[in-house]
Amino acid sequence: MPRMSFDPAQALRLAHDTLDIEAAAVLGLKRRLGDDFARAVALMLDVAGRVVVMGMGKSGHVGRKIAATLASTGTPAMFVHPAEASHGDLGMITAADVVLAISNSGEVEELTTILPLIKRMGVPLLAITGRPDSTLGRHADVVL
Numbered sequence: 001m002p003r004m005s006f007d008p009a010q011a012l013r014l015a016h017d018t019l020d021i022e023a024a025a026v027l028g029l030k031r032r033l034g035d036d037f038a039r040a041v042a043l044m045l046d047v048a049g050r051v052v053v054m055g056m057g058k059s060g061h062v063g064r065k066i067a068a069t070l071a072s073t074g075t076p077a078m079f080v081h082p083a084e085a086s087h088g089d090l091g092m093i094t095a096a097d098v099v100l101a102i103s104n105s106g107e108v109e110e111l112t113t114i115l116p117l118i119k120r121m122g123v124p125l126l127a128i129t130g131r132p133d134s135t136l137g138r139h140a141d142v143v144l
Contacts, residue, residue, distance in 0.1 A: 106134025
């Protein structure tokens with residue numbers, strides 16, 4: 001297979017354009033931060049147990065990184081896979097914990113199945129979702 005031609009100037013322009021797009025997106029998040037963000041931070045800072053992060057697929061990959069970052073910066077945290085939670089790992093979550101559930105759609109079955117159980121345990125539920133009106137969003141105490 002022949003190698004595509006490489007244009008260093010075009011690569012640099014594309015890199016600059018990409019960084020401009022990403023910077024604008026990050027700055028755009030400022031408008032979306034409000035009381036719910038402050039409540040989510042307070043719940044995670046005040047947790048007596050751990051921040052239990054959950055997510056499926058890409059959200060799960062992001063969730064694992066969030067849990068690792070929280071743990072490495074002094075907030076007790078762990079990742080629990082939603083599908084595994086349905087098969088016994090839900091017992092790892094206690095009433096002293098806070099659950100941070102991540103799902104773009106807020107409708108992933110493995111997660112929505114266990115939401116009523118988490119709520120029945122009295123565990124505060126934080127949601128990061130693209131759809132606040134989703135099943136996840138409706139069950140959450142705080143939606144980001």
